[in-house]
Amino acid sequence: MPAERLRVEVEGHALELSNLDKVLYPQAGFTKGEVIDYYTRIAPVLLPHLRDRALTRIRFPNGVADKSFFEKNKPAATPDWVRVETLPAPGSTKNRETIDYVVADDLPTLVWLANLAALELHTPQWKIGAHPDMLVVDLDPGPPAGLRECSQVAVLMRDRLADDGLDSYPKTSGKKGMQLCCPVAGTQSAEVVTDYAHRIARELEQAHPRLVVSRMAKNLRPRKVFIDWSQNNAAKTTVAPYSLRAQPVPSVSAPLTWEEVEAAAGDGDAVRPFTAAEVLARVDEYGDLLAPLLDGGPEVPVR
Structure with missing residues (x-):
């Protein structure tokens, strides 16, 4: 051989x-x-x-x-x-x-x-043969916005979702942005979950027009954070927690604590993409910060 x-x-x-x-x-x-x-x-x-x-x-x-x-x-x-x-x-x-x-x-x-x-x-946000058991939004900063602005939007999104009884868990994308993941009941269609995510993104855009954009047109994104609610479409996928990313260094889509996100909302340097070695060390310290995603959650509100 x-x-x-x-x-x-x-x-x-x-x-x-x-x-x-x-x-x-x-x-x-x-x-x-x-x-x-x-x-x-x-x-x-x-x-x-x-x-x-x-x-x-x-x-x-x-x-x-x-x-x-x-x-x-x-x-x-x-x-x-x-x-x-x-x-x-x-x-x-x-x-x-x-x-x-x-x-x-x-x-x-x-x-x-x-x-x-x-x-x-x-x-995808669904298991084989099932409805979505997770709601995901991708927070994509338009330069010169970065992880500081993403963190600010993440905190706003967390608090708004909490008003509807949804817990959210942050992770880095492993690139320039962040994602929020919410466990949901797995009893509603992708269309229902997508419509809900879209509605919340529009609400935050209306409340914070200088920081948030919910529309996909790229010319609207500079200096703002695009809340990509479309990740919940049945045909869409999202990078898995702990997956490597194709960056110059082996960065990882890494779970964060809310304390880290809150700190980064004031100081963007408080959160950055983590490398493979750093993520292994973080798991030793924290365990799986996204373990609650595996336990299911409530239905999203429909109106």
Whole structure:
């Protein structure tokens, strides 16, 4: 066997890992082996957020500085022990009626995907065969706005959602913005959840017009934070908690405490994208700050 390949057994499944020394994050010198190591170590808190969800991957075979591709359908030569679910394909750009999605329910699947340089993992707000059990809004700052303004909007959004009995949990996008995630009942359609998120975004735009925009036109976004309520559409996915991002350094979509967000609302430097090593240390300190998302929540108000 060539020296660059390594046979391993993960929870009873044989895997062949390749090119472990290949640098996938050139600026940081972060290798594929380190990607696999990160996903292996973060798996106890990551897997519960992936379980039973159709997984979209963004693969970077030659690293983040080179070409990438989205992958929804199962790859060629998918092992027979990997869970695959055939599901309708709303919004498919290839006019498919169904897609054979990979579902990452276990560590062997996660390691297999990491070996394919599937750096980014994205999931919908619903589990297979169910309605949305999570409401997500993406807070996208229009330059020169940044994480300080995102944090200000996050606090406003948290308080408004709390008025309707919804708890929200913040995380960085791993790039320039933030996301708020709310556990919901899983009994309402994506359209109902989307309409609710849109209504709240419009309310905050009307109350804070110099800070918030709810409309998608990019010319409206400079100096404001766009509340992307459309993430709740059945065809949309959001980067999973603890997923790596394709940035110059191996940043992560990392859960935050509300104390950190409140501090960042006054000082934008209080929150920044965290690296893989920092996130592993944060999990050691805090555990999974997004664990409440796994317990369900109330229905969103309808009017």
